Amino acid sequence: MDYAAARQTLLSKPEAIEDFPFGPEVAVFKVRGKMFATLGVEDGEGRMNLKCDPVEALALRDIFPSVTPGYHMNKKHWNTLALDGGVPPGEIERMIDNSYALVVKGLTKADRLALELRYGRETLFPA
Known part of the structure; x- marks a missing residue:
């Protein structure tokens, strides 16, 4: 998966937005104001938290090496993934799904329920 495909996958999540609070080099992807991913380029290679x-x-x-x-995150709860072909695309999609689901689970009950009602639990928390 390359940078463009990763960006498209991140933006396909329900109510995902792209923001640039750290400058134009790093895109931050959020749902209801909470970050679930970052995407940038370092030394010509895509990297995603x-x-x-x-x-x-x-x-x-x-x-996976x-x-x-x-990188620049809580190392207990965040991984950096080099988009260098070392991880199969399906696994990257699963990792994105899990990151998004973890953040949705941490939203306020009202926000979480609003998302569940609008998009369905299966969409937010794929098996």
Whole structure:
């Protein structure tokens, strides 16, 4: 998955917006004001930060050399993924889905229920 495909996948999530609070180099993707991903380019290579369950975060780092502790993030809860072809696209999509779902789960009850009513639980929390 390249930068453009990653960006398209991130923006396809319900009510996802792209913001640039840190400048034009790093896109921040949010749902209801909460960040679920960042996407940027470093040394010509796309890099993405994704939220992750702490146990899964460690496992992904062991499995994929392209996955490292979250750059400029809480390394317990975030991973950085180099978009260098080292992780299959389907796995990247799963990681994006999980990051988005973790953030939605942390929203206020009112915001979470509003999203569930509008988009359905299956859309927000894919199996």
